[in-house]
Each structure stands twice: as C-alpha cells, then as structure tokens.
Amino acid sequence: MPVGGRAGGLRSAQDALQPVRPVGGEGYLDRHLQGSGGCRRASLGRDDRQFRRPRTPLRQRWKRGERSQAIGRSRGGRTTKIHALTDQFGRPLRLHLHLTGGNASDCRGGEPLLEALPAEVLVHADKGYDTDRVRQIIENQGAAPNIPPKANRRWKNCFSPFLYRDRNAIERMFGRLKDFRRIATRYDRLAVNFLAAVQIAAFVSYWL
DSSP states (O other), X not given: OOOOOOOSSOOOTTSOOOOOOOOSTTSHHHHHTTTOOOOSEEEEXXXXXXXXXXXXXXXXXXXXXXXXXXXXXXXXXXXXXXXXXXXXXXXXXXXEEEEEETTSOHHHHHGGGGGGOOSSOEEEEOGXXXXXXXXXXXXXXXXXXXXXXXXXXXXXXXXXXXXXXXXXXXXXXXXXHTTSHHHHBOOOSSHHHHHHHHHHHHHHHHTO
C-alpha cells in the first residue's frame, strides 16, 4: 500500500509517556468487534508509521526490545508498518489490524490477517503480497486473489487491472487514520498500546 508523507515534529522515544490500558490483542474492544462488517471484496495492504528518526544513522545498533515492539529500521529510519484488511468501502474488516517492524516484508505481515478473510470474495493487494504462500492462503479461504505479478515471476497469474482500481479503498482508509496525530506519528513505546490506538481510531472513524 502507498506510504504517506512523514509527519514533522517527531518526539523522541525517550520522552516520558503516559501508560495506556491495552484494548488490542486479547482486549475487550478486539473481542467484541471480531464479528462486525462484511464484504464481497476485500483489500489487503500496509502503511508505514515513523517512530523516531527521519533517516537511519550509520553503525546504529538495535535498542533493547525494539523488534518485539514492532519497530524496525527501514530507509526512513525506525518505523512501524500497519497491515490492514478492509471491505469494499474501506472499513477495516472485523477490525483486524496487524503491526510489524518497518523492515519486515509485506507478505509476512499480511498473512495473519487472512485468517479473517470471508469466503467468495475478491482480494486486492499490491505486488508486495505477490507470493505463492499468500495466494495459497487466500484460495484456501475460498477467496480469489487479484494481485499484480512481480516482474521476476516466470508464470504470470490472472490479474485484472480494471478490478484492481477498487484497491484505493484501503488507501483512503489509511489516509483517514492519519487524521489522528497519534496514528500518523507513533508515540507509544509498546506495540500493544499503539495497536489499541489504531483500533480505536478505526472504530471511531467507521463504526460510530
């Protein structure tokens, strides 16, 4: 999915942060929203969220616990990726969201979301998700993938550019979430707190 512009005025991760009671993962909000929503088309995608620095300094080591808190070093510095599965209206499907470090591959972060995929839907995703494993998981769920093939594929899978235009639904969803400053720029040290903030923002934007 497209990566939005970097928000200015980033606050250091060393600043004192107020603890937030987690509602993501196995929390109350996540459990009670698993059954919400339904669709005939779904879009799989991800978006980067900057955590600390505008670029990666040379010879910089990993800080303790960063990998376990969905923080990874990419071209933009320390970042977090938000992976989401939406319906044709751009609503997060059953509020399933997943976090990975900015250096993680798209397909790796998208696989856990496919467990919530309903049957008989068409799934749009960008080239980052074009792997045999992702396609197999989608087909095992009774759905059909519409993913543009990578240039290095010897055998090109079926792909419809016309239907692929519906993928902009997930781009609009990420753009809407970025209206929340806490989502556009990650301030939370713990991944569970940041995920909870993303879920609340999605719930307020699409379900209230």
